[in-house]
Amino acid sequence: MKLIGVSGTLAGNKTSQAVHDVLAAASLIDSTIKTELIDLREYEVEFCRGEPLTYYNDDTWKVVKKVLDADFVVFGTPIYQASISGVLKNLLDFFPEYAFKNKVTGIIATGASEKHFLVPENHLKPVLSYLRGLVPSTNVFVHNDFFDIETDEIIDHGISKRIHHLAEEMIFLQRSIDSRLNSSEK
Numbered sequence: 266m267k268l269i270g271v272s273g274t275l276a277g278n279k280t281s282q283a284v285h286d287v288l289a290a291a292s293l294i295d296s297t298i299k300t301e302l303i304d305l306r307e308y309e310v311e312f313c314r315g316e317p318l319t320y321y322n323d324d325t326w327k328v329v330k331k332v333l334d335a336d337f338v339v340f341g342t343p344i345y346q347a348s349i350s351g352v353l354k355n356l357l358d359f360f361p362e363y364a365f366k367n368k369v370t371g372i373i374a375t376g377a378s379e380k381h382f383l384v385p386e387n388h389l390k391p392v393l394s395y396l397r398g399l400v401p402s403t404n405v406f407v408h409n410d411f412f413d414i415e416t417d418e419i420i421d422h423g424i425s426k427r428i429h430h431l432a433e434e435m436i437f438l439q440r441s442i443d444s445r446l447n448s449s450e451k
């Protein structure tokens with residue numbers, strides 16, 4: 266199984282660190298799971314213009330393909346203006362309506378205000394559900410205070426536990442979907 270993590274920021278390190286930690290937790294739970302972090306800072310994803318994918322540059326094509334080819338995906342976003350980042354929403358705009366059918370789509374968010382901990386639930390979950398992704402009940406909000414000020418590593422034990430739970434639930438749900446699909450094929 267391949268788990269892709271998407272870090273939806275072009276600015277700091279916190280979101281990519283949080284997504285990285287979900288991938289690391291998944292590998293720890295099951296070492297057969299292949300993981301890859303797509304850090305959007307490393308790709309020139311174009312603005313979505315509603316045209317076929319072949320009209321876009323290689324990076325856009327590459328990122329969309331990688332996400333579509335994954336068995337399941339965890340999306341990371343910083344909270345921007347009480348919503349998800351524009352760069353993540355722009356990426357999501359490229360996917361067809363059934364992009365995540367039979368796939369688990371997890372959520373992890375970072376932010377400076379605790380008041381916004383439900384933003385991913387209200388703004389990202391509906392988009393992923395529209396794309397037919399199964400969103401786990403565990404989603405993780407990591408306040409900036411839970412990162413080491415110098416290294417941006419997550420230093421809060423409670424958050425690390427939630428990240429572990431998220432990875433666990435994602436694997437459990439994806440395996441359940443896969444085994445149901447396999448048994449209905451027989």
Ligand SMILES: Cc1cc2nc3c(=O)[nH]c(=O)nc-3n(C[C@H](O)[C@H](O)[C@H](O)COP(=O)(O)O)c2cc1C
Binds near residue numbers: 275343376379381
């Ligand atoms: C343009 C902008 C808008 C932001 N708006 C919010 C916000 O509404 N609520 C919040 O909790 N944090 C907000 N933040 C803080 C970021 O979500 C937070 O610092 C996050 O950890 C940054 O992630 P990064 O290091 O991966 O870029 C904002 C930051 C920026 C740059």
